[in-house]
Amino acid sequence: MIDRPAIFITGAAAGIGRATAELYAAKGWFVGLYDLAGSACEGLRQQFGPEFAISESLDVTDVAAFEAALTRFWAKTGRLDVMFNNAGILHTGDFAEMPLARHHALVDVNLKGVINGAHAAFPFLKQTRRSALINMASASAINGTPAFATYGATKFAVKGLTEALSIEWAQHGIRVMDLLPLFVATPMVHNVAAPPKSVGRLGIKLKADDIAAMVWSASQWRLWPRTHWYPGIQTKLLAWANKLLPAMVNRYSTKLVTGY
Ligand code: NAD
Numbered sequence: 001m002i003d004r005p006a007i008f009i010t011g012a013a014a015g016i017g018r019a020t021a022e023l024y025a026a027k028g029w030f031v032g033l034y035d036l037a038g039s040a041c042e043g044l045r046q047q048f049g050p051e052f053a054i055s056e057s058l059d060v061t062d063v064a065a066f067e068a069a070l071t072r073f074w075a076k077t078g079r080l081d082v083m084f085n086n087a088g089i090l091h092t093g094d095f096a097e098m099p100l101a102r103h104h105a106l107v108d109v110n111l112k113g114v115i116n117g118a119h120a121a122f123p124f125l126k127q128t129r130r131s132a133l134i135n136m137a138s139a140s141a142i143n144g145t146p147a148f149a150t151y152g153a154t155k156f157a158v159k160g161l162t163e164a165l166s167i168e169w170a171q172h173g174i175r176v177m178d179l180l181p182l183f184v185a186t187p188m189v190h191n192v193a194a195p196p197k198s199v200g201r202l203g204i205k206l207k208a209d210d211i212a213a214m215v216w217s218a219s220q221w222r223l224w225p226r227t228h229w230y231p232g233i234q235t236k237l238l239a240w241a242n243k244l245l246p247a248m249v250n251r252y253s254t255k256l257v258t259g260y
Contacts, residue, residue: 001078004052007219008032008073008080010060010117011087013040015186016136019208020084020215025052027216032073034058035087060087060113067120080124082219085117085135090188092196095149103150110154118165125174132219133169135162137178137228139235142242143250146260147196155180159228166227177218181206181231182238197259206232 007024011017013035025031025048033041038057045055054076058069074080088110091102114135125131140152141159159178166176183189183204192199214231230236242250 002030002076004028004030005081006030006032006073006077006079007082007084008034008070008121009084009086010034010058010113011136012044012055013037015188016184016208016211016215017084017086018044019212020086021048021053023209023212023216024082029081030054030077032069032077034060034069060085060116061108063116063120066116070120070124074124079128080121081128081131082215083117083121083125083131083133084215085114085133087113088136088188090151090192092147092151092192093194094147098150106150106154110151111157114158114161118161122169122174125169126172130173130175130222132175132177133162133165134215134218135176135178137162137180139180139182139230139238141180142235142239143254145198145254146258147198163227166225170225175221175225177221177227177229179211179214179218179229179231180235180239181211181214182235184208184211198257201257201259202234205234 007029009017009021012021012033021031021033021044031053033044033053033055035041036059041055045053054073056069058065091106118133125133135158137158138155140148141155145152162176162178169176182202183199184206185204186208189204210231214229218229230239
């Protein structure tokens with residue numbers, strides 16, 4: 001077993017995954033870097049010092065490849081302190097106009113990819129003391145958002161999965177949490193061809209480093225079970241409003257922000 005804690009990160013080549021990898025490497029952790037873009041992960045591994053990281057090309061929708069990657073990670077580390085299910089894709093637009101294949105791709109990567117990761121990681125998390133599974137949800141899981149219908153549906157599902165597993169896996173000493181940020185300045189948001197109105201109206205206030213810092217806080221949190229993490233004031237306000245205000249008010253403000 002290696003003498004430093006170890007994290008396995010999907011979607012590590014860019015955005016939030018990359019920022020998280022950099023933070024954990026700076027904290028002295030062993031970092032597993034996994035992404036479709038394997039060469040970018042290899043670049044990061046060289047940057048961190050080849051002996052302090054492992055990098056592989058991985059498609060989170062490929063169950064056998066996911067299991068094999070985790071087995072190789074375990075063979076090298078003998079521990080899995082944090083499993084960060086971060087890889088995700090975004091397609092936005094009117095639901096009916098978006099080709100069905102895009103809706104299905106969102107479910108395959110954002111939901112099934114997270115289920116694949118949780119399922120494959122479980123035996124290793126169980127064998128590691130005080131381990132944590134951290135899933136990337138989104139503020140799209142706070143209320144149903146026009147132009148983000150299926151993306152949001154996958155994130156609602158991730159939130160539900162996280163909540164269930166946080167109770168189911170407590171008996172094994174595994175903490176299970178998710179993060180639900182509003183827009184973060186990453187290639188995901190910058191590369192959207194025709195950004196929905198809500199992006200302009202709410203603005204992009206969060207940076208990938210803010211999210212990485214919250215992943216770190218969540219992984220270090222030991223005081224009481226704290227399942228959902230809302231990065232930034234804007235996201236927290238949205239979550240509180242959704243809990244405290246009547247449904248009609250939330251519906252109206254969502255219409256206002258999204259322009260539907
Ligand atoms: P990003 O596009 O910048 O990076 C995502 C990474 O995931 C890319 O490197 C990509 O190659 C990888 N990836 C995509 N499909 C994959 C697959 N099938 N297998 C393996 N890797 C794959 O996106 P990001 O903004 O860093 O998003 C990371 C996570 O955060 C996603 O789950 C996203 O839904 C979530 N999120 C992002 C925002 C935001 O505004 N950026 C807000 C809330 C939640």
